[in-house]
Amino acid sequence: MDKELTIIVPVYNEEDNLERVEKELTAYAKSAKIPVKILFVNDGSKDKSQELIEKICANSTIFNFLSFQENRGLSAAIKAGFDETTTNLVGYIDSDLQTAPSDFDLLLEHIGEYDLVTGVRANRKDSFVKNMSSKIANGIRRAFTSDGMDDTGCPLKIIKTDFAKRIPMFKGLHRFLPAMILLQDGKIKQVPVQHFPRIAGEAKYGLWNRLLGPLLDCFAYVWMKKKYINYTIAKKG
Template sequence: MSNEQLTIIVPIYNESENIQRLKDALSQYFQKASVAVKALFVNDGSSDGSLEKLKSICKNSHCFDYISFTQNKGLSAAIKAGFDHVNSSLTGYIDADLQTDPEDFELLLEYIDDYDLVTGNRNHSRKDSFTKNMSSKIANGIRRAFTHDGMDDTGCPLKIIKTEYAKRIPMFKGLHRFLTAMIMLQNGKVKQVDIQNYPRLAGQSKFGLWNRLLGPLLDCFVYLWMKKKYINYQIQEKS
């Protein structure tokens, strides 16, 4: 993947019903993209046949690669594993449910030269239930109060990060909720861009009220501890 400018990480956990749609949507975007792009599927211990479908896709196309966990480890672990395995200069992230459109990566790419992370903002076009929308709004408010990152939709599953910054993000459960804040801890510049949001057409959401509200609140205290202990450095010279 070293020749690609953008590698899109796609965490997969029991998304068998979405995988063909996902492959088609990504393939369509690859043909239009303004940069060279590949996708890296991260199979998070799926038990519904997702892995077999991913193997078939990757076997028949050089635009797709995959890595697979031995067991389910969660979204944060899947994203971190993706960061660890990417070699392109830019790293993208999108969820497998296609509630965001891969073609909207083009909106983010317009700003990536001047920023170190560009993230989507779905709030103007959310197509989720009232309960999901409200819980997400509350969770975003809680995170914003703790991190002061200025983001309206920190959990948006459409992001582009300069890979050198992504690789310096430490591993911890809940990191997917703090990607913007973790770039800011590195003195990186961040920006949000309005994107479209679509209803989930297949498969089941992996998040409910418990892990949309209580989980993020607990993770905020972990973030505060990490912020206090975080070591940031810059190399001035080397031989």
């Protein structure tokens, strides 16, 4: 089957970034080696994001959208995107565009052999506090999951859709996507990607949800790992 990619773009109060998102993702879709669709998931934005999203989608057939009635969080937005995806590959990128759409090509080089390929933000352009809190959180998470990933918070990933749809998502589990692929006996890989400063809008995560929140989520993951159902069908008749 020929590869096709749906890129999920979670949006929460990003009206100042959406014009740039349209421009950069349109350019990437035109240059990509495989067909690309873009799916906005508006997570209950209170600004003009939905108005802008509908305008973008009306002007281009490669864009589509879902809009939540209320804010439900990043994991819910990603889960909704997974559920809606009909292509055999699904990825996502944040609407702040601190990662480059063109770097999806770096991930696509490996997705044939692997079931999830994630970016690792090289030379991060964030504050010292943000970088250190993320580094500590990633260390804690690795200790719980043994997934070997250095930067699961990187908002640039590609997953084979059949694996993505089997992930039992709960709030905060977007940080554990590689570990959840391993639970399915899938293969994962990380690839260095570019990182840029946020130039518009506001970050949605503070010290609490970079450190203490992920620590609590680790215990939820451990519980899920013990209860996770995985099986392989030997025959059908």
